[in-house]
Amino acid sequence: MASTTGQAPTTTEVPGPGRRRLVLLGGLAVVLLVGGLWWAKYGPYSGKVPAVLGSHDLGDSIVTGGGEAAPAVSLAAGWDFTVAYTAAIWKALVVGxxxxxxxxxxxxxxxxxxxxxxxxxxxxxxxxxxxxxxxxR
Known part of the structure; x- marks a missing residue:
């Protein structure tokens, strides 16, 4: 039956989370994002950047290590790279x-x-x- 008062019919809705909860969850998300990025990315590099700027050397490559060329293609070389890469990025993986x-x-x-x-x-x-x-776009 249509409403005769000209107003939309009232529906029973489940109330959403309170404003305080949303602010707390948003704050937690910001802390996770900023703190996680600092811990995984910016903190470690903040100590390395001055040394790289002074020496103009990025250090050893993950692929070649201290050698001149990459190792021959093999399962062992692939596994060694996987282990070295995971050791280098594990913090970013955890934050993600x-x-x-x-x-x-x-x-x-x-x-x-x-x-x-x-x-x-x-x-x-x-x-x-x-x-x-x-x-x-």
């Missing part, structure tokens, strides 16, 4: 996993589906938004 988990927990799935969509086009939109600073 924690931030991904935080996004999954803190952002409602319905909002993500609405913004990104649930089809292949939504996947493409999400990928383009992830590369937003360099992506032409």
């Amino acid at each position: 996993l924690v931030l991904a988990a935080a996004v999954q927990v803190l952002l409602p799935a319905t909002w993500l589906r609405r913004v990104l969509g649930s089809s292949d086009a939504g996947t493409a939109r999400g990928g383009l938004r992830g590369d937003w600073p360099r992506c032409p």
